[in-house]
Amino acid sequence: MVSFAGYSMPLQYGDLGLGESHNWTRQKASLFDVSHMVQHRLFGPGAAGLLLRLTPASIVTLQPHHSTLSVFLHPQTGGILDDTIVTRLGQQFFYLVTNAGCRDKDLTYLNKHIKQWHEAGGEAVSWEVLENWGLIALQGPLSASILEGILVDPLDINLKGLYFGQSKFAQLRLPTGEPSAPILISRGGYTGEDGFEISLPPDISVSVTESLLHSAGPEKLRLAGLGARDSLRLEAGMCLYGHDLDDTTTPVEAGLSWTIGKDRRIDGGFFGDQVILRQLKPIKEGGSGVGRRRVGFIIDGAPAREGAEIVDLEGNVTGKITSGCPSPTLKQNIAMGYIKNGLHKAGTKAEVVVRGKKRSATVTKMPFVPSNYWKPS
Template identity: 50%
Template sequence: MNGLTNVSRRSTQLLRRSLHTSAALRDAAPAGQTLRRTGLYDLHKENGATMVGFAGFDMPLKYEGSTPVESHHHVRKEAGLFDVGHMVQSMFRGPTAAQFLEHLTPSSLATGLKPYQSTLSVLLNPTGGIIDDTVITKHTESSFYVVTNAGRRDVDLPWFEQKLKEWNTTELAKKEGGVEMEVMEDWGLVALQGPKAAAHLQSLTSHDLTTIPFGRSAFISVSSSSSSSAADTHLLHVARGGYTGEDGFEISLPPSTTTLLTQLLLSSSPTVQLAGLAARDSLRLEAGMCLYGNDLDETTSPVEAGLSWVIGKERRSEGAGFVGESEILRQLKEGVERRRVGVVSEGAPARQGAKLVDLKTEEEIGTITSGIPSPTLGKNVAMGYINARTHEGLHRKGSEVGVVVRGKMRKGVVTPMPFVKPNYFRG
C-alpha cells in the first residue's frame, strides 16, 4: 500500500510541476495586478481547493481528499466537474456575423456548420500564426457563440474590437448589415466530463440528451427544485464536448445562478466530484489536445500544429478572404518545416522545453512543448515539434528519437495522438 501511495504522490508532484511550467501559469498575473476570481471561488474554498494563479485567475489546482492522479482516474471512470469560468464567452450577432468570423478564421462557418453545431477553430494573424484557439458554435445564420482562452483575453478582445471596427465599414456590412459583439462578463462555465456525465445531467432535465451528439449544443431546461415553479426552472446553453477526451458537456451559467446550478450538478450523484487544473492538464494531454502558450502560439500555424482539418475545404483556394490566407495556402501547398508530434519516452518524464534529438547524431531536431507521466497508461507521454524538413522522416509514426531530460538522453518513440482513445458520444 505504501508503495502505491508513493507512486501516486510522485505522479502528483510531477503533474503539478508540469502544470507550473506552462506559459499560461507562469504569466498568471501581470506585476501589480490582482488575480481575478470566477463566480465559483467561494465554492472552491469551501471544498478545500488548493488555489493557484492561472491565466490571470485564482483557480483550483486540486481538492482536499483527492490527489490529481485520483481525480484524473475518477473522470476517466465516473464524472468530474471543472470550473472553466475563466474562459471568455462572447456572442457575435448581425447579418454578416458568419462572414466576419470567416474573415478571422480559416473555418467554414456559413455553410460548414448547421444550427447549434460547433467547431474548433483558430484566430490567425497576418503571417498565419495562431493568436488563439477557439470553439465556435453557430446558433443561427446571424448569431454565433464563441469561447476563447482566458490567458489571451487581453489580446483577443482588442483584436476583435479592431477587426469589428474595420468590418463594419466594409461595403458588405454597409449593404447587408454590421456585426456586434457581446462579451458575457461574469457568466459561469462548467465542464461535466466522464462516462457517467450524461446520466447525471439527464437526471436534472426532461430534454433527451441523446439528441445532442458530440459537437452539438442546445438550450435545455433544468429545475433546481422538485416544484414546477417557473422561478426554479433555468434555461441553459449546453454543448456536448470538452477538453478531456471523455463524453461530457460544457454548460454556460448566468451570473446570478452560477453557484446554485453548480451545486445542483454536484448533487445529481455522489459520484460527481470537483476536479482541478492538474487533472485537466493530464486529461487533455492524454487526449492529444493543445494548451495555448505551450503547444500553440503566434509563431505556430495550424498546418504546423496538425490542425489543418480546421481549414474548410472551400477555403483552400485564393480569395477565401481570411487573415493570414496567403501564408496558410502556401504551407498547404509546399509543406512546413516543423510538425507537432506525440512522443512516448522512457525514464524521467519530459516537460516543456526538453530537447528532441537524433539518436544517431545527437543533433537537436525539435522541442517538447507539453509532457506528463500518463496516469491512464502508466508511461510518459508528451507532445512537441520536430523539424520535418531537415530531419525528414523522424516526425513519422514509430520513429525513434532522443529526449533530453535533466542532461540525460532518453529513448522516445513518435506516437500518434490521442494517446488515449476518446469516448465521445456520436449519437
C-alpha cells in the same frame, strides 16, 4: 489554489490526488469550473462574414446548434492568435469561447477587426462579452445520466440524440426545485471523454453547480481541478494555448489542418491564407510545406517537460517539447512537441534531454488514449 490568467484557480481538491481525479474522470464523472474562459456573443448580418475573415472554419456550412474548433489568425503570417470554439446558434448568431490567458489580446484583436470590417463597408456586427458568466464542464462516462437527473423536462433535450459538437437550450432544476431559465448546453469538452459544457448566467452559476453535485452524489461526481484537466487533455492529444500553440505557429504546423474547411482551401479569404494554403501543398506540388510538425512522444525514464530539447540519434537538435507528464491511464510518460518535418512519422526514434540526460523517445500518434465522444454509431 494557484494563480492562473488573473484568477485564483483550483489545481486539485483535497478528496482526490491528481492521478485519482484523472482516473475518476475516465471512469465516472468530474465537474470542472472553467468560468475563467471568455464567452462571447457575435451577431448580426455581418457576423458570418467577419468569422470567415478571422478564422479558416467552414462557417457557411456550419449548421445551427453545431460547433467547431477553430483559430483566430494573424493577418499576415497565418499564426494562431488563439484557439476558439465557434457555435452557430442561429443564422446570424454565434457563441464563442476563448482562452482566459489571451483575454486582453483577443479583445484588442476583435475590437480592431470589427472596426475595420465596418469601415470597409461590411454588414453590421454586434459583439458582447458575457462578463461574470459561469462555465462548467461535466466530463466522464456518467455525465449524460447525471445531467439528465436535473433536466426539468427530459423530453426538452434528447441527450441520446445530442452528439459531440452539438448544443441545445434547456431548463435545469435548481436546488430549490425551481426551473432555471433556458441555458446553453454543449456536448464536448477537453478531456477526450463524453461530457458537456454548460454556460451559466451569473445569478445561477453556483446553484446549477450545486444541483449537479447534490443530485449525483459523491459516489458518481467529484470536483476536479487544473492538474487533472491538464493530464486528461494531454492524453487526448489536445493543445494548450501558450504552450503547444502560439502566434508563431500556423494551423498546418500544429497538426490542425482539419480546422481549415474544404471550401476554404479553394477560395481562401481568411487571414494568412496565402501562407497557410501554400503550406498545405508539398514542395513538389508547388507549395512550401512546413519545416516542423506537432507530434506525440512516449518517453522512457523521467518525464519530459515543456522546453526539453528533442535530438536525433546523432545528437542534432530537431525540436522541442511543449507539454509533458506521466500518463495515469497508460502508466507511461507522454509528451507533445514540435519536430523537424520528415522525422514526424509514428515509430520514429529520437531522444529528449531531461535534466541534462538523454532519454529515449518514440514518435507516437495522438490521441494517446482513445477518445469516447458521443457520436452516431
